[in-house]
Amino acid sequence: xxxxxxxxxxxxxxxxxxxxxxxxxxxxxxxxxxxxxxxxxxxxxxxxxxxxxxxxxxxxxxxxxxxxxxxxxxxxxxxxxxxxxxxxxxxxxxxxxxxxxxxxxxxxxxxxxxxxxxxxxxxxxxxxxxxxxxxxxxxxxxxxx
Numbered sequence: 001x002x003x004x005x006x007x008x009x010x011x012x013x014x015x016x017x018x019x020x021x022x023x024x025x026x027x028x029x030x031x032x033x034x035x036x037x038x039x040x041x042x043x044x045x046x047x048x049x050x051x052x053x054x055x056x057x058x059x060x061x062x063x064x065x066x067x068x069x070x071x072x073x074x075x076x077x078x079x080x081x082x083x084x085x086x087x088x089x090x091x092x093x094x095x096x097x098x099x100x101x102x103x104x105x106x107x108x109x110x111x112x113x114x115x116x117x118x119x120x121x122x123x124x125x126x127x128x129x130x131x132x133x134x135x136x137x138x139x140x141x142x143x144x145x
Contacts, residue, residue: 003116004033007084010135012037014110018079023068023101024086027052028061034082035061042078044068068097073104081111087120098143105145115139
């Protein structure tokens, strides 16, 4: 089982039959796994160079080249926003990106910061301390609007 499939299993209640946004998606590996149970997955990144070609084969995944500091989505557009192994990539702009994520998140939705890499989990531990949730060795932080 791929690591992202295992993560999807752990957070299934947050994404099943929902509209999901993955921020700083890179290859979109998480989006590909999430699309198995999500209603619609939108993934964004400032660079499309690493994006998996498999994204084009899935009807319920849409990629947009976009800077997360200035998202071009309507307010309250997504049920769940996910940053998967992205924190180290956006650390310098975290506050601005988090504000953007909250703007596009529906009122009852959640932002999930997920780390499976040591680099990201160490940073998350430093940022959130004992508020972090550890599931099967993966670091997850759930934030509200």
